[in-house]
Amino acid sequence: MTSRNPTDKPVGTIHVVDPSPYNWLYVLFHTMEEPVRADRAGRVIASLASKAKWINQTTLKIELRKGVLFHDGEEFTAKTVKRNFNELQKWNAPHPPGTWLNFPTGTTLKVVDDYTVQFHFPKPDGLALGKMRGNHMGNSQFYQSIGFGYAKLGTGEGHW
Amino acid sequence: MDAPGPWGTGPFLLSKGYSSINNVPAIIKKKPFEATWLTVKENRTPSVVLDANQNYWNKNRGPRLNKIVFRNDVSQEQALHLCTTAEGQVDIVTQVQPKDAKKVIMSSYAKLVTAKGNQVLAGVFNRFKKDVNFNDRNLRLALNLAVDREELVQRGFHGYADPVPAMTPPWAIDYPEDLTPRAYDQENARALLKKANWPEGRKLKLAATKKQTAIAKLIANQIQRTLRLRVDVIIIPEEHEVNWMRIVAEKKLVPAWDILLANATALFYEDTPAFFHREFFGANGALRAGPELPQFNQLFQNMAGEVDKKKRVEVAKEIDRYAFKEVLALFLCIPQSLYAVNKQVKFHPYRTTFELAETEVTVDHWSRRNYPGRA
Numbered sequence: 026m027t028s029r030n031p032t033d034k035p036v037g038t039i040h041v042v043d044p045s046p047y048n049w050l051y052v053l054f055h056t057m058e059e060p061v062r063a064d065r066a067g068r069v070i071a072s073l074a075s076k077a078k079w080i081n082q083t084t085l086k087i088e089l090r091k092g093v094l095f096h097d098g099e100e101f102t103a104k105t106v107k108r109n110f111n112e113l114q115k116w117n118a119p120h121p122p123g124t125w126l127n128f129p130t131g132t133t134l135k136v137v138d139d140y141t142v143q144f145h146f147p148k149p150d151g152l153a154l155g156k157m158r159g160n161h162m163g164n165s166q167f168y169q170s171i172g173f174g175y176a177k178l179g180t181g182e183g184h185w
Numbered sequence: 186m187d188a189p190g191p192w193g194t195g196p197f198l199l200s201k202g203y204s205s206i207n208n209v210p211a212i213i214k215k216k217p218f219e220a221t222w223l224t225v226k227e228n229r230t231p232s233v234v235l236d237a238n239q240n241y242w243n244k245n246r247g248p249r250l251n252k253i254v255f256r257n258d259v260s261q262e263q264a265l266h267l268c269t270t271a272e273g274q275v276d277i278v279t280q281v282q283p284k285d286a287k288k289v290i291m292s293s294y295a296k297l298v299t300a301k302g303n304q305v306l307a308g309v310f311n312r313f314k315k316d317v318n319f320n321d322r323n324l325r326l327a328l329n330l331a332v333d334r335e336e337l338v339q340r341g342f343h344g345y346a347d348p349v350p351a352m353t354p355p356w357a358i359d360y361p362e363d364l365t366p367r368a369y370d371q372e373n374a375r376a377l378l379k380k381a382n383w384p385e386g387r388k389l390k391l392a393a394t395k396k397q398t399a400i401a402k403l404i405a406n407q408i409q410r411t412l413r414l415r416v417d418v419i420i421i422p423e424e425h426e427v428n429w430m431r432i433v434a435e436k437k438l439v440p441a442w443d444i445l446l447a448n449a450t451a452l453f454y455e456d457t458p459a460f461f462h463r464e465f466f467g468a469n470g471a472l473r474a475g476p477e478l479p480q481f482n483q484l485f486q487n488m489a490g491e492v493d494k495k496k497r498v499e500v501a502k503e504i505d506r507y508a509f510k511e512v513l514a515l516f517l518c519i520p521q522s523l524y525a526v527n528k529q530v531k532f533h534p535y536r537t538t539f540e541l542a543e544t545e546v547t548v549d550h551w552s553r554r555n556y557p558g559r560a
Contacts, residue, residue, distance in 0.1 A: 033244070035237035037546035037553050038252040039276040039530055042264035043539065046224060047450075049204045051539045052255065053186060055235055057193030067303065067454030067537040068358065073194065079492045093242045096191030096198045121208060122450075123221035125459070125469050130217075151491040152459055158452050167192040174187065174205075183208040183222060185186075 057161040082149045089140040095164040103136040110134045120159045196241045196248040196542040202230035211434035219469035223427045231258040247542035268525045269295045273551040276530050281523035283343035289525040298524040300534035303451045305352050305461045308444040308515025312475025325512040327377035331411035333369040341400045346518040351509035352461040357454040359501035371411045378412050392419040392442035434471040458504040
């Protein structure tokens, strides 16, 4: 029996019990997004990025998806990516799996236009696109209020 | 995240509760700075409610459900009971243990959904040890040939695991097709142990977390039976797990164990060595238990520094071949992800994450049925 309703509006409620130690991350993945995500097979696919291209060995150009709104109505643009990048760079180890997910020290981000950014790496980083799965894009309100532990602990280090 | 709010662009809005973690660092190296995090506490509210983002940009994806409630007020055991014996209480239980799979299959209310897993299980060889030499390939190979992976999968995981030759599984983009898991080989295992000069009467110390107790005992029996070597199984007390893992990650002290059963998690099945091999063998690997491996480091740098994806896949295959040839770990398997799912829920699992944007429910689901008197 078909389950999707004719209007394609979300319907139904489910209750989930998830004892996984990654539950915090799965809640995050449902609510925040990143430039890339995983498909069912585990391949890297575009999410908030619409296109990514290495324009030379150390420059990765990311075109951003247009028409994406945060839950509070704020528009997702290159400025959002820049803000999130700057917040992330404040941390020594911003990702629970470890520093290997960091961009190399000296990485910079340039806003090209409202929907295009360029990452400049000090050396080629073939893992850069996959690492962006750890760049959860929060809106202005997020960083002005809770951030990743900012409000509760005064720092994001060690708390997600 | 510490509080609900309109923080993201995702298919759901966090409207009630939160799920967060507190971690402590383990410093792997000071220069260049390399560290990992170890979770010491999970902070979850009794329920975490996600409401559909009606304006989500990717309509093809979803959301298809109006509401998701993560329940943190019941144990996994209670959840499995509720999911398999009733409806309206629990629709999905993740991380179902293989021993419980049959209970789900026999249920009138729930079905078993399986997916290839994203955690490789392997034994870390303690190459820091002085009285036994795990830097000797003969010893590492002897132990690998002493493990019967078929029995491990069937008895240890009730069939819900996939053996891997080294660490990269066949479903990864960078799997080297020319590799197959090493077969159980008693005769060669014994001959190699002899070559490796294992000290007479020296017991092998196999450590594992409490969760891996049954698997550790099974492997210990196999090694004992095959190599005629006494094996002590050390189960790490749950309250000490973080300390034990910190010792491995920081590499300042020599751990007491010879082999530690451990796992690493993949966010993607691309660049697989970044998730698995690096963690076990790399310069910044939290599970490396021995001096750095210059050849591995070079291969890994070649992969990480390659921006051409096709070329990177080839180097990733080379890394897995190298790990296999050098027998860098006690290679075991990748346990499958098992879910108990209400029969009226259409859930299609991801291999490397748990996401429900595409999940939907039939018109016969408890949340959509029209009861007499219901508006």
